Amino acid sequence: MKLKLLGFLLLFIHSLCYAQDTTFSTVYKNYEYVDDITANDSAIFCAGYSFQTKINDGNACDAYLLSYDKTNLKLNWSLKVSDAHTNRISSLLYHNNKLYALVTQGKIVNLNEDVHLSLFVLNLNGEIEQKIPFGASFFTPSDMKITGNILNFAFQVSSSKRYSTSDLSTVVVTYNLATKKTIRKKVTTYYPRPKKILQSKGNLYVMGIYIHPDAPNLIVSKKGVISEIRLNAPKTEYFIDSYIKGNKLTIVAVFPGVYGDLNCYLKYYYINTVTNAITSKIIPYKTMRWDEIRFDTYSLGSSIWLIEKELKTKKLKYILLGDTGKILKSFPIKDDDGYKQNFIFEDNLLIKASNGRISIIKY
Numbered sequence: 001m002k003l004k005l006l007g008f009l010l011l012f013i014h015s016l017c018y019a020q021d022t023t024f025s026t027v028y029k030n031y032e033y034v035d036d037i038t039a040n041d042s043a044i045f046c047a048g049y050s051f052q053t054k055i056n057d058g059n060a061c062d063a064y065l066l067s068y069d070k071t072n073l074k075l076n077w078s079l080k081v082s083d084a085h086t087n088r089i090s091s092l093l094y095h096n097n098k099l100y101a102l103v104t105q106g107k108i109v110n111l112n113e114d115v116h117l118s119l120f121v122l123n124l125n126g127e128i129e130q131k132i133p134f135g136a137s138f139f140t141p142s143d144m145k146i147t148g149n150i151l152n153f154a155f156q157v158s159s160s161k162r163y164s165t166s167d168l169s170t171v172v173v174t175y176n177l178a179t180k181k182t183i184r185k186k187v188t189t190y191y192p193r194p195k196k197i198l199q200s201k202g203n204l205y206v207m208g209i210y211i212h213p214d215a216p217n218l219i220v221s222k223k224g225v226i227s228e229i230r231l232n233a234p235k236t237e238y239f240i241d242s243y244i245k246g247n248k249l250t251i252v253a254v255f256p257g258v259y260g261d262l263n264c265y266l267k268y269y270y271i272n273t274v275t276n277a278i279t280s281k282i283i284p285y286k287t288m289r290w291d292e293i294r295f296d297t298y299s300l301g302s303s304i305w306l307i308e309k310e311l312k313t314k315k316l317k318y319i320l321l322g323d324t325g326k327i328l329k330s331f332p333i334k335d336d337d338g339y340k341q342n343f344i345f346e347d348n349l350l351i352k353a354s355n356g357r358i359s360i361i362k363y
Helices: 002-019
Strands: 022-027 033-039 043-050 062-069 075-081 086-095 098-109 112-122 128-137 145-147 150-158 168-176 182-187 194-200 203-208 218-222 225-229 237-245 248-255 265-272 278-284 290-299 304-310 316-321 327-332 342-346 349-354 357-362
Touching: 033 086, 033 342, 033 349, 043 086, 043 349, 043 357, 062 098, 086 145, 098 150, 112 150, 128 150, 128 168, 128 182, 145 194, 150 194, 168 203, 168 218, 182 225, 194 237, 203 237, 237 290, 237 304, 290 342
Parallel strands: 062 086
Antiparallel strands: 022 357, 033 043, 043 062, 062 075, 086 098, 098 112, 112 128, 145 150, 150 168, 168 182, 194 203, 203 218, 218 225, 237 248, 248 265, 265 278, 290 304, 304 316, 316 327, 342 349, 349 357
């Protein structure tokens, strides 16, 4: 009798766990790839692009901005941006019932780029209300942040239309949404493509996709004055994510290994934003029991969600990583290779775009 009761209890628990893993999914519509997603309480907004264009030369692409109902993934509206040979919406931000999109348009062929960057301001019906041009650009811009009426982001410019690190500069933009005034600060020192910008106490911090040794790695703007910080990395590391709490800026990076050096590690840099003092912490992948990690992340306060492959099983997991390297939460990834994911975590809800589908998972 006890065995029967135990069996029933286990079956009930299994059914309960399965019921909590409810998935809604829909295939990409008109677009093949996704650059960014964001959401509000009722909708998911997705920026995608497709190489299936009228020009169809293998380089031309059209951009799409789409809104999906958050409860059932029904398509609310779709906006196509196809004015130019190349069209990409690289960064999305929802704020105060408006959508902000950084749009790159022009022509890109192999290593040659002749493009310009604009900020599109849209209402929640998908109608463009403003287009603010920022001039010539190179590659994709960073993400955006808004505090009050101030919107910030960073992007690269080049003195040449052909890729060369010696020609690249970084521009840090402050745009006032109320007055429509733009302040641009140009940094001529070479930096890798900007990935993330942070705002704190009126100051700005810009981080690129790589952390190179023997080079500045962090752009800081305090009261409009630009300075640079070197993290003194021993080798080229990959920037993963960052966040600020109080006077502590935390930068999370990895060394994923290269031919001849497979000593992969996770690294934390802690920067005092008042004194610029830097401390760091290295955790080998083997200590974390990782085989590898993916570079797509989602920051949540003083922690980040990322994707790791387990060392022993080779299975993929989403993990929530605290600010000292402790794993706070985790759950397995199903039917996905974990590459090129855009995802958002909200309480027990995962919204992701990958492998040709937009999905909502309750975990």
